[in-house]
Amino acid sequence: MKCRKCGERAVINMRHHKLALCKAHYLDWIPEQTQRFIEKYSMFEPTDRLLVAVSGGKDSLGLWDVLSRLGYSADGLYIGLGIDEGTGYSAESHKRCEAFARERGLNLIVVDVAEVEGATIPVAASLTARGRGKPCSVCGLTKRHVMNQAARDGGYAVLATGHNLDDEAAVLFGNTLSWSVGYLSRQGPVLPAHADGLVRKVKPFCRLYERESAAYALLRGIDYIYEECPHAAGATSIYYKELLNRLEADRPGAKLSFYLSFLEAKRQGVFAAERDTSIEELHSCTRCGQPTTAPGLCAFCRTWEQVRSRRPVIA
Amino acid sequence: MKCRKCGERAVINMRHHKLALCKAHYLDWIPEQTQRFIEKYSMFEPTDRLLVAVSGGKDSLGLWDVLSRLGYSADGLYIGLGIDEGTGYSAESHKRCEAFARERGLNLIVVDVAEVEGATIPVAASLTARGRGKPCSVCGLTKRHVMNQAARDGGYAVLATGHNLDDEAAVLFGNTLSWSVGYLSRQGPVLPAHADGLVRKVKPFCRLYERESAAYALLRGIDYIYEECPHAAGATSIYYKELLNRLEADRPGAKLSFYLSFLEAKRQGVFAAERDTSIEELHSCTRCGQPTTAPGLCAFCRTWEQVRSRRPVIA
Numbered sequence: 001m002k003c004r005k006c007g008e009r010a011v012i013n014m015r016h017h018k019l020a021l022c023k024a025h026y027l028d029w030i031p032e033q034t035q036r037f038i039e040k041y042s043m044f045e046p047t048d049r050l051l052v053a054v055s056g057g058k059d060s061l062g063l064w065d066v067l068s069r070l071g072y073s074a075d076g077l078y079i080g081l082g083i084d085e086g087t088g089y090s091a092e093s094h095k096r097c098e099a100f101a102r103e104r105g106l107n108l109i110v111v112d113v114a115e116v117e118g119a120t121i122p123v124a125a126s127l128t129a130r131g132r133g134k135p136c137s138v139c140g141l142t143k144r145h146v147m148n149q150a151a152r153d154g155g156y157a158v159l160a161t162g163h164n165l166d167d168e169a170a171v172l173f174g175n176t177l178s179w180s181v182g183y184l185s186r187q188g189p190v191l192p193a194h195a196d197g198l199v200r201k202v203k204p205f206c207r208l209y210e211r212e213s214a215a216y217a218l219l220r221g222i223d224y225i226y227e228e229c230p231h232a233a234g235a236t237s238i239y240y241k242e243l244l245n246r247l248e249a250d251r252p253g254a255k256l257s258f259y260l261s262f263l264e265a266k267r268q269g270v271f272a273a274e275r276d277t278s279i280e281e282l283h284s285c286t287r288c289g290q291p292t293t294a295p296g297l298c299a300f301c302r303t304w305e306q307v308r309s310r311r312p313v314i315a
Numbered sequence: 316m317k318c319r320k321c322g323e324r325a326v327i328n329m330r331h332h333k334l335a336l337c338k339a340h341y342l343d344w345i346p347e348q349t350q351r352f353i354e355k356y357s358m359f360e361p362t363d364r365l366l367v368a369v370s371g372g373k374d375s376l377g378l379w380d381v382l383s384r385l386g387y388s389a390d391g392l393y394i395g396l397g398i399d400e401g402t403g404y405s406a407e408s409h410k411r412c413e414a415f416a417r418e419r420g421l422n423l424i425v426v427d428v429a430e431v432e433g434a435t436i437p438v439a440a441s442l443t444a445r446g447r448g449k450p451c452s453v454c455g456l457t458k459r460h461v462m463n464q465a466a467r468d469g470g471y472a473v474l475a476t477g478h479n480l481d482d483e484a485a486v487l488f489g490n491t492l493s494w495s496v497g498y499l500s501r502q503g504p505v506l507p508a509h510a511d512g513l514v515r516k517v518k519p520f521c522r523l524y525e526r527e528s529a530a531y532a533l534l535r536g537i538d539y540i541y542e543e544c545p546h547a548a549g550a551t552s553i554y555y556k557e558l559l560n561r562l563e564a565d566r567p568g569a570k571l572s573f574y575l576s577f578l579e580a581k582r583q584g585v586f587a588a589e590r591d592t593s594i595e596e597l598h599s600c601t602r603c604g605q606p607t608t609a610p611g612l613c614a615f616c617r618t619w620e621q622v623r624s625r626r627p628v629i630a
Contacts, residue, residue: 176491177562177569177572177573177576178572178573178576179573179576179577179579179580180576181580181583181585239565243558243561243562246558247492247558250554254492257492257493258492258493258494261492261493261494261495262494264494265494265496268496270496270585270586271585
């Protein structure tokens, strides 16, 4: 297989694009594509200050790398979750993010949940109803809160996450199986800012297959953490990813066309009515000031109040 | 496993309903459920004259049986498609429909496509661009035309088809993967009548799993044709059915909840705007008078004109 652009040996063949590329052209192609998506979905402007949420994985570090190469002013945000029991997962991912930033002279903001809130995610999950069995719910809630808070505090215009096409298609698939119109109406490459304090969120890699994102990180020599979070095993999203992978294997491009035709249907106004109503109903949390759907404490503050009230005091 | 109603040995266990039933109670349960769906979706009234499209398979003969048991005035419509090369598929299915009607004293209308239009479906498909490779497109087009014509000619209020949940979920899945909003907006247990000559279409079995419909036909001793149409092999709908079967095996009830949550989203108006526009655009075919989306000949008449112009004349 030869590179379509120069005839050298190709390192990747993307059947859905009918495109094979060599290493050098692939490493150019990814930023070009990313820039195209940034413009197509009006994600942000060249002068905007960006905050990239990084986990130490291929997608988020790859995204930070691409945004920096494209000349954007992009700082990183690492959230220490304290998922270390036996695996050292959080410690390892923190190390990769620090090293990545240091080697490139980039600025990394670190928020350690245990330091700020008084408990790691696994401990918090064990102390709240929300965390029964799996800490993923408390973790997602906490990350969303910390990301928005850090972006507001730092005056960033936009928060960028490394979600790839496989992530987005799996979420879309789940929301479609249950026809969760509220979620469907909000899913997309951009979640707009909200006057009451929700920072704009964007996903510049949303049209890259996971495989493409992984190839980019590998070929760029990015030292990322290969392991998934140890709590991810058995997650519904992974089940949907496997199902979609089978579909993709039988029909190359199925995942991309599923996601793109959804975006097109949205653009044509399928969920327009729903989106309007869902945005009206936000209140300000009486403790942290972040937006929430009901008056009083937000889900984050309620959960962590519960954690603090139940945590055994260790001398 | 015991019958929930009488404690006798159960013949079927429906995990998604947490319900096991013996033969006698199952044979009552299916008509009860069907009557519930007829009312829930306002399909038709007790005094309406119904035409049931029958293929000789378990679903359509089972439906005809159930509607008759429920006391509805329901005639059958068998369409002879001439799919007999090597398999005798059409001849066999015709025989089952005739025997079913005769044994129960029911009225069966027979329309033979080759007699009326001058060629069997396989011959027509081989002579038209629409039929390249597979006759399924010409066949579907022709069946829809003949069904509507027969229902209009006979003055029937409603045309009923035997589509089961597996059929509906597979169609929904395909339309969702491509986000075909036009098709999504029209899918449902009822396709309303249209002033310009579209007869009301209903699917009273749309919430029964294929397995439940098959069990009913078997336990009722209905002599139906087991074989699928020989042209169905490799069809996309069968591929989607297999994918949904894997999902159902892992998460019992997934197929039903997918379909029901879709209907609920529709009821709440997700596709409301789309539905309104799609109904406005019908014209009357200048040859057959049936409704069509563009002025002039309908797709059925155009296709069969082409068949007749290309058919070799045999002395």
